[in-house]
Amino acid sequence: MIIRNVRPWGGDASDIVIDGDRIAEVRPHDATAVVGQTDVDGRGRLLLPSFSDVHVHLDSSRIGLPFRPHTGAPGVWGMMLNDRANWRNTDVPHAEIVAGTLERMIARGTTRVRTYAQVDVDCKLEKFDSVMAAKEKFHDHADVQVMTFPQAGILREDGTVVYLEESLKQGADVMGGIDPCQLDRDPVRHLDIVFGLAEKYQVEVDIHLHEPGALGVFSTELVLERTRALGMQGKVTMSHAYDLGSVSEATSRRLIDEFAELDIAMATIAPSTSNHLRLVDLAEAGVRVGLGEDGQRDYWSPYGNCDMLDRTWQLAFVNGFRRDDHVELALAVATMGGASIMSHSSPRVAGVGDRPGVAVGDRADLVLVDGETPTSAVMDRGTDRTVLHDGRVVADRLQVVGV
Numbered sequence: 001m002i003i004r005n006v007r008p009w010g011g012d013a014s015d016i017v018i019d020g021d022r023i024a025e026v027r028p029h030d031a032t033a034v035v036g037q038t039d040v041d042g043r044g045r046l047l048l049p050s051f052s053d054v055h056v057h058l059d060s061s062r063i064g065l066p067f068r069p070h071t072g073a074p075g076v077w078g079m080m081l082n083d084r085a086n087w088r089n090t091d092v093p094h095a096e097i098v099a100g101t102l103e104r105m106i107a108r109g110t111t112r113v114r115t116y117a118q119v120d121v122d123c124k125l126e127k128f129d130s131v132m133a134a135k136e137k138f139h140d141h142a143d144v145q146v147m148t149f150p151q152a153g154i155l156r157e158d159g160t161v162v163y164l165e166e167s168l169k170q171g172a173d174v175m176g177g178i179d180p181c182q183l184d185r186d187p188v189r190h191l192d193i194v195f196g197l198a199e200k201y202q203v204e205v206d207i208h209l210h211e212p213g214a215l216g217v218f219s220t221e222l223v224l225e226r227t228r229a230l231g232m233q234g235k236v237t238m239s240h241a242y243d244l245g246s247v248s249e250a251t252s253r254r255l256i257d258e259f260a261e262l263d264i265a266m267a268t269i270a271p272s273t274s275n276h277l278r279l280v281d282l283a284e285a286g287v288r289v290g291l292g293e294d295g296q297r298d299y300w301s302p303y304g305n306c307d308m309l310d311r312t313w314q315l316a317f318v319n320g321f322r323r324d325d326h327v328e329l330a331l332a333v334a335t336m337g338g339a340s341i342m343s344h345s346s347p348r349v350a351g352v353g354d355r356p357g358v359a360v361g362d363r364a365d366l367v368l369v370d371g372e373t374p375t376s377a378v379m380d381r382g383t384d385r386t387v388l389h390d391g392r393v394v395a396d397r398l399q400v401v402g403v
Contacts, residue, residue, distance in 0.1 A: 001391065003368070005029045006042030008358040009328075010373045013044065018364045021390035026360055040386060040393065042368055046377055048331065049357030050365040050387060051308035052112035052338025053105060055239050055267040055292025058134065059117050059127035061101040063296045063306060065090060070302055076183055076210060080152050083299040084122050095130040101296050102134045102142070104306040107400045109367035111142045111389040112339050114206070114267075114292070116149040116176060119167050121157045128167050140402070141394040145342055147206055149176035154193055155184040161193060168201040175201070178208040180219050187222055195226045198235075206237040206267070216243050217251060227262050234263040237341060239292075241266060246275035253281075260285045265341045268333075269294040270315035279319050280352060283329060288348050290338030291315055291330075308334055309369070309381045316378060325352055327375040332356065339365075364391040 003016040008026065015033070017025035035041045060083055062068070072082040090097070105113065117131040128148065135144040148167040154160050154177075168175065177194035180187035198205045211219055220238065227236045238259075245252045256277060259266065265288035268276065282289050293311050296304035316330040332349045336357040340348035346363070347356040358366065370384040371377030387395035395401060 001038050001040065002036070003040040003042050003047065003366070004033065004035055005031075005044055006047035006368055007044065008047045009355045010046055014047075016047065016358075018388075018391045021364055023358065023360055023362050023364055026358075040368070040388075045368040045384065045386075046371050046374060047358055048367050048369065048374070048377075049335035049339065049362075050111040050367045050389065051109045051334055052290060052336070052342065053110050053292045053308055054112070054114040054237075054290035054338035054341050055269055055294055056105075056113060056115050057118075057295050057298065057300075058098050058101055058113075058115040058131050060087065060298040060300065061097055061296040062298050063101040063104055063304075064097060065092060067297070067302070072300055076179060077152075079300050084152075086299050087123075094126065095133050098130040099134040099137050101306060102138055102144070103400050103403075105308075106138060106141050106387065106389075107395045107398045108307045108309070109369070109385055109387050109395070110306075110308050111365045111387065111394065112342050113142055114145040114147060114174065114338070114342055116147050116151070116208075117167070117172070118151040119148050119160070119163045120150065120152040121159045121163070122152070124163055125167055125170070128170075128172070132171065138403070140392075141389055141400065143342065145173040146171070147174035147176045148172035149208070150178060153178065153184045154190055155186055165197060168197060168203065172201075172203065174204045174206050176206050176208060179211050180207075180222065181215050182211045187219055191222055191226060195230060195232070198232075199230060204235040204237070205232065206239055208239045209241045212243045213246050216241065217247055217255070220244060220255060224258050224262060224264070227264060234344060236262070237265040237267055239267040240269065240271070242268070242271040242273050242276040244275075245277045252277055256281055256285050256287060259287045263288070265290065267292055267338075267341065268315070270311060270318050272318060279315070279329065279333065280326070283333070283349055284351050286348070286350065288337065288340045289333050290341040291334040292338070307381070309378065313378050313381065324373065324375045327378055328355065331374055331378055365389050
């Protein structure tokens with residue numbers, strides 16, 4: 001396959017030769033060449049790595065269902081109870097909602113997904129099963145990692161650990177944890193279970209951290225301690241962690257340095273707070289940072305539309321980015337930043353000026369989108385998109401193909 005007349009990261013018009021699942025050649029565009037039946041007509045669009053959503057709750061989605069008023073109470077526990085009270089109240093089977101949400105994400109350019117699957121004594125493995133079924137349905141269209149996730153905590157309800165371990169036996173890719181101090185109120189025991197199960201089943205760890213200020217720093221330090229002691233460098237992600245920059249500049253700098261030393265990744269959802277660790281500082285330190293949409297118009301909030309280009313705009317906005325190289329950094333985080341979290345074979349974003357993912361030898365997971373420049377694409381968020389996964393077209397003009 002040849003992708004003709006595209007501009008990699010906004011550069012010169014090029015023809016991209018695809019061999020199997022890899023980019024084999026990038027050469028100047030030949031305007032005299034005829035677009036073959038197996039080729040893709042780029043029509044001068046931008047060529048970018050496809051998006052990577054590494055923090056999404058497919059299991060709680062309401063995409064495709066009628067809009068409803070938000071009824072959640074404040075706080076993680078209150079929101080969780082609201083979801084628990086309502087998620088079964090729909091005529092559409094849960095598995096169809098999950099699969100429809102994933103399909104919509106792929107259609108808009110996301111081919112790498114790390115999704116949470118809530119496991120607790122209420123839903124047991126029902127949500128997990130729906131997510132695993134969606135992963136299988138679209139296995140030719142996207143890489144999906146499923147995280148078994150104790151949204152209701154691990155210690156508050158007897159029996160939770162049994163279901164978490166069963167999900168790991170059935171193929172969960174990542175072991176999740178959440179607010180060790182604030183939700184379970186026993187951070188040592190909580191994290192011992194999380195890291196113990198991860199070590200037993202040889203999976204990575206992802207800690208969902210909403211805790212404020214010094215409390216969040218304390219939980220993070222416990223995670224750092226276990227990562228170092230167990231030799232789990234490169235296998236731990238901190239998700240959210242949006243208040244770690246609120247304590248002091250010295251603490252922020254120390255945490256960033258330790259994340260870099262232990263190769264602990266961060267997944268952000270571009271929250272509306274100024275207290276997060278600065279994205280530029282994280283990138284320059286070599287910390288792997290990915291982006292996600294979190295909920296998709298669910299029982300937690302009305303936000304989320306399955307479009308990571310929209311969330312890239314939000315990431316740039318909440319960081320106060322105006323310079324093109326900074327906006328493009330947000331785009332690099334939304335694409336290859338998340339890819340490097342899901343697979344260490346993917347190049348990480350090495351700094352503000354780094355634009356990985358479209359060079360010879362890179363995996364042919366790509367998205368073509370209309371726009372004058374990468375920054376204008378983030379601002380305008382056009383819909384003329386073509387999506388490739390492993391060298392195959394899997395979506396065009398916001399419609400998935402080949403299901």
